[in-house]
Amino acid sequence: MGRRYANPPIVEAICEFILTAETRWDLTVPGLLYERLKQSFPQKEQRMVQEVELTQGPEGLQQQIRTSERLLFVTEHRNLLVQVGPRLLVVNALKPYPHWEGFKPRIEMVWKSLQETIDVQGLERIGLRYINRIELSAQSRELNEYFEFYPFVGPGLPRHMTSFLVGVVFSYANDRDRCRVQLTPITHSETEGKIAFILDLDYFLARPRGVAVVDVLDWIEEAHSRVEEAFEGCITDKLRVMFEEVSG
Amino acid sequence: MIYYTDYYKPQPKTSLVRELLETGAEGVKPDPLYIYRSDEPTLGSVPVGIVAYLPSVLPILFRDLPQSSRLSSPEIAFPTPQRGSESVVLDIEALMGELARKVRLENPQGIREYLLRFPDLLDVIPRAVNTAKRHFPEAQIVMGVYQDPEIVDCYLVLYIRLRHYDDSVINRLQKAESEYLDQLVNKAGWIQLTTDFREPGKEDAL
Numbered sequence: 001m002g003r004r005y006a007n008p009p010i011v012e013a014i015c016e017f018i019l020t021a022e023t024r025w026d027l028t029v030p031g032l033l034y035e036r037l038k039q040s041f042p043q044k045e046q047r048m049v050q051e052v053e054l055t056q057g058p059e060g061l062q063q064q065i066r067t068s069e070r071l072l073f074v075t076e077h078r079n080l081l082v083q084v085g086p087r088l089l090v091v092n093a094l095k096p097y098p099h100w101e102g103f104k105p106r107i108e109m110v111w112k113s114l115q116e117t118i119d120v121q122g123l124e125r126i127g128l129r130y131i132n133r134i135e136l137s138a139q140s141r142e143l144n145e146y147f148e149f150y151p152f153v154g155p156g157l158p159r160h161m162t163s164f165l166v167g168v169v170f171s172y173a174n175d176r177d178r179c180r181v182q183l184t185p186i187t188h189s190e191t192e193g194k195i196a197f198i199l200d201l202d203y204f205l206a207r208p209r210g211v212a213v214v215d216v217l218d219w220i221e222e223a224h225s226r227v228e229e230a231f232e233g234c235i236t237d238k239l240r241v242m243f244e245e246v247s248g
Numbered sequence: 249m250i251y252y253t254d255y256y257k258p259q260p261k262t263s264l265v266r267e268l269l270e271t272g273a274e275g276v277k278p279d280p281l282y283i284y285r286s287d288e289p290t291l292g293s294v295p296v297g298i299v300a301y302l303p304s305v306l307p308i309l310f311r312d313l314p315q316s317s318r319l320s321s322p323e324i325a326f327p328t329p330q331r332g333s334e335s336v337v338l339d340i341e342a343l344m345g346e347l348a349r350k351v352r353l354e355n356p357q358g359i360r361e362y363l364l365r366f367p368d369l370l371d372v373i374p375r376a377v378n379t380a381k382r383h384f385p386e387a388q389i390v391m392g393v394y395q396d397p398e399i400v401d402c403y404l405v406l407y408i409r410l411r412h413y414d415d416s417v418i419n420r421l422q423k424a425e426s427e428y429l430d431q432l433v434n435k436a437g438w439i440q441l442t443t444d445f446r447e448p449g450k451e452d453a454l
Contacts, residue, residue, distance in 0.1 A: 048371045
């Protein structure tokens, strides 16, 4: 088990399943799934999501705008929710993060409920993503004191940056899986005397159908270990002190 | 980083990017390069997720560079871009960035926390703000969180602030609100368009 923190920077943890096209899905699925989940996620809501799809075709770049409805099943305390869209299932844990021992059983429950509802043929993508919001004092200009993952700027470039985006995709399991790590400042943070950063770790199945349906939960456990390692690899002891590491 | 910004913009016909994007095989429906969601976070005006699209173009961009400047093929062989995860927090941050350009935000942390509790409002707010701006182009628009002092209830509020108020204001408010009210049906959260009859603050660009 990884390190534990009394004041972890996690603002959201997300587990996402995108099912392959051969999995049969129709309009009744969200309702049937809700029936199975409503004891834990009693509040049913909805939102619209607009997507623009860019496709490289023979006539150049083509774009398609579409709107899709997303159903949200939310817990009483509103800190856990399930999002359901066509062949899409997402479990979100918001702050305060319930720790892995609290989050994983919810993922299992939602995943098993989906399997009881439909015959899942395969997975296009599975993702386990952790979004961390890290606030530093506005005087903390030296990123390398806090991060082991930050933009390198050579001596020929200006010292003053107004914004940046640093991202790396790491490869795991013979490139079946990948982990995208990104660090960006929040330019409209507005917390007085603070600067804030988003450290975003997204571990995902990069090879569609690369994991059998029966092995999904094992994959998620493995993904969690890799994300923990990547997180620890991104920060210095100075941040560990800020997050108040708990021994034992 | 420079490429990231530059090549997202529409390219002229002579662009190397465009030329190579047009070389797809006929009759084959290709996988999407990139899916942009309206609420995706941006860095400046560039959606963060397009970083997933860029790598498939990068090898093309480097085609005409001297060999010594090229990345080796394993380095440029990025995977087929994936859709990003469905993050509520990042959706909120994207919206906050957009709102900061359009309205004055009072208590932004409170707005964030409200949206975390009621993410179903995320798709309504842009419409409410745009409607308010269209009906009150001369107004300063202020967004905040209203906390009812008498009961445990709070909701988002959009205040219209004008230099001069006349009798038509209430009617105009009702007309504007009616344009997005139907979208609040079945939502757990609420956003109210109203006025506090105050004058616009100095920092707002009218």
